[in-house]
Amino acid sequence: MALSTASEVATMKVLYEFTTRLRLSAAHWQFIVRLLQVTETFIVPKKILPCLIFCSFATVWLAGCASAPAPQQPSTEQSPEQQRERPVVIDELSAADYLARAERETLPAQQHAMLVRAAGRYFDNEEFQAGGVVLSFINSGYLASAPAQQHRLQQARFAAYMGDWQRVIELTNGLDQQLTQREQRLQTLDLRHQAFKNQADYVAAAAALVAYGRYAPDLNLSTEVWQLLAQVPAEQWRQGVSHNDSIMRGWIQLFERLTQALDENRSRAQVLSSWQRAFPQHPGVEFVTELLERPEITAQLQNVAVLLPLNGQFADAGRSVRNGILARLTQQEQPLQVQFIDTTQISVEELYQQLIDSQIELVIGPLDRNTLEAFNNFQRQQEEAAPWAQLWLNNPENKNDNDRHAFFALDTVAESVAAAELLEQMNYQHVLVLGPDTNRGHNVAETFQRYWPEQTDYSMRARFYAASTDIPDAVQQSLLVDRSQARIDMIERLVQQHVPATRGTTELHYEIRSRQDIDAIYASGDAQQVRLLKPYLDVNMSAFGRRAPVYASSAVHQEQLSRGENDLDGVIFSDAPWLLSASLAADVRQQFEQQVGRLSLSQQRLIAMGYDAMAIGPKVLAMNYLPGYTHNGLTGQLRIDAQKVERRLDWAKFEGHELKLERTIYDNQASRH
Incomplete structure (x- = not known):
């Protein structure tokens, strides 16, 4: 050639x-x-x-x-x-x-x-x-x-x-x-x-695996198929899934029936046995027989202990959570035996033994950090794992790896996960995170970045301010307004140097330009910090350019006073659905307001937490085993993944002195609780 x-x-x-x-x-x-x-x-x-x-x-x-896959460390266990x-x-x-x-x-x-x-x-x-x-x-x-x-x-x-x-x-x-x-x-x-x-299309992935099994009949792929379908969002099963493959139809029926049983707190063992009778020739029959012996799926937890601080520094928080639990119990169809234990009146050693003696099947709590850490450390020191399932109401410093436990916390750091997911769904690609230079501020930014897409056409920048006096500089540097002002100053100096004084004063007309490659801003501070931050963002964004929307966590949604100030106007924030919709569980709200008067936002969050804890507690084992299952509660749409209760939240916007609901996680609010 x-x-x-x-x-x-x-x-x-x-x-x-x-x-x-x-x-x-x-x-x-x-x-x-x-x-x-x-x-x-x-x-x-x-x-x-x-x-x-x-x-x-x-x-x-x-x-x-x-792009080559990174080498992985060898594991002793194989999936x-x-x-x-x-x-x-x-x-x-x-x-x-x-x-x-x-x-x-x-x-x-x-x-x-x-x-x-x-x-x-x-x-x-x-x-x-x-x-x-x-x-x-x-x-x-x-x-x-x-x-x-x-x-x-x-x-x-x-x-x-x-x-x-x-x-x-x-x-x-x-x-x-x-x-x-x-x-x-x-x-x-x-x-x-x-x-x-x-691509997280788990139904299609399972269908491909089922088709694979037709060409390899000696392979038992039931466990793999189960693990895929267990990750399918429960809303798909509730709405109904159709398929033209007979084996897939059997699997779909199994998950639709299990989801309905969990929703209605019915016996999962009866559902599994009924499915076996309906699909006796299905390749998953043997696997379902094994499921019937697993307490993660079939256990009906009825003997419950709730651990809360009912006296002392955290008594108000403990009583609000207790009130939410009691409100849920009045609507619970499943018969439960529930005892409340005041954690301020008992040592962790005595508490542990009391739970053993009472043959408790489910523990909800503790709530306050000191008791939670002490009880967690005591359990970790025991030779055998505790016999009960447990829904902790906060995150300990060192979580145990007991797959019968889950951790439920109203944490604003975790809300950054919901923010990252929402902004990606809104097709934003370049995001600026602005927050205080504190451990929590850095944790929010790190969590946001962990859940932000890693593709090259996405970016995330973080900027922190140590004090309120640093906010103007942080905003100007983040939006590159300081560079625009420097260019203007340079032009003014050049004009003064080269334009003869005899020609009089030369007046320059200019507008400061802010960067245009930021699609959205996530402000991770509290209401006071964001109230100071928002006006600086408004005045430093180019008037003739596209203005990036400002998002925040529920930390900006404080008492009624925060709604009366226009400094937060336009800020979009996440919060528990019960705090943003007057029609959601209105009977529960009305019941409390008749008894104790108007509820503060803090009380509402804790009541909603107790209500949801009692709702998901009896099925915490199954939710640990079915990461796709979701409970539509008062604090959000809840699912358990890797022992952590994850919340999808609603979003609202400050408009003048009112709140406008921007985005709801679930339209059918009547079935949320």
Whole structure:
């Protein structure tokens, strides 16, 4: 192949050195170059070819440098998915053999078909960079039907290596029905399972796994299917899911019935037994038999102890939570035996023994930090785990790893998770977090960043202020207004230096410009701090530019006084649904206001917490085992993931002296509690 320009020669030399590093022999490299000469005639002008070649290799190079999966530490325990080996097409020939065959072929169709097989063999050996190079030089226009289908499979394998899961789904759509080899069908379905799982489409991922099982009947995939469907948001089961596969319909029925039983506090054991009778030939019957022996699913917790401070410094908080629990008990259909224990009147040693002697099945609390830490540390020192399930009402410094426990806290730091999720849903990409230079302020920023997308087209910046006097500088530096003012000052100096004084005073007209690459601002301070911050944001944003909306946590929603001040006008904040909607559980609110008068916002939050704690406490074991299950409560939409109760909140906006509900997590409020 003759190269006409020095740049083409240099490009080929660099690429040759690169392919040598990828274990492509000199002979194979020369063959690919000759193949490019043929392909070039039909595809691109010669001047553009070196650029395209370079881009192809650059893509693979970047894949190796930046996108390759990070090595993981070996684990002594394997998940069901790890125990299931990836399907591999049995082929005695190596990638080098197929490249050699391709070189001997005279017809382009055969040459490119051999390259498809060479790429596949590289992938089988996990040499994805070398396979990607070969794959990038294949012209699908030369391929007959069968090689074209195999080409799509190899493209999907490389896309999976690159983490481009949407591309994997597109390439493999219907492909398992077109391929003829069993192993290739298994590869295709395994790729679809991985792709849907990584995109959190767990129903589709399970369906791909069920289809996989039809080609591998000796494999028991029930545990894997269960683990996928357990992550499906419960709202999907409540609304109903349809599927044309008979096995999937059986799994769907199982989760719809379990969700309904949890919603209605009915016996899960009866639901599982009823499902077995309805689907006696389903491959999941044996797995469901095992579930019937698991207390995580079937246990009905009825003997309950509630640990609260009813005297002393935290008595008001303890009594508010107790009132919420009592309000829930009046509406609880499941018969429960509940005893309240004042944690200020008993030591943790005595408390622990009392719970043992009373054969308590469920503990709710403690609430205050000191008692919680002491009780948690005492439990961790015991040789055997406590026999009860427990819903803690705060987060200890060191959580225990007992999977029968969960931690429920009204924490403004955790609200930053809901903020990150909302702003992503609103299609904001570049966010500024402004907050106090405190441990809590830094924790909020770190938590927000942990849940913010990591893609290159997303960004998150954080700026902190040590005192209220630092807020103006923090705002100006964050919005780059200080740089705009510096440019204006420089222009004024230049004008004064170069405009003759005889011409009189020169008046400059200007407006300060703020940066326009910030889509939204999250203010993590309390009401007083955000009230000081918001006016500075207003005056420092360009009047002629797009103004970034300001979001905040429930910390800005304080007593009625905060609604009477216009400094918070326009701020959008998250809070418990019960505090933002007068119609939600109105009977509960009316009952308390008749007894104790108007409730403060703090009292409302704690009453709602007690109400929800009593609602989810009896099913805490099942919720730990079913991370997709959600309870629509007064403090938010609640789910348990990794022992932590996560809350999705409602959002409201300060408009003058009123609050306007901006976004609700669940439209059917009548079924929330």
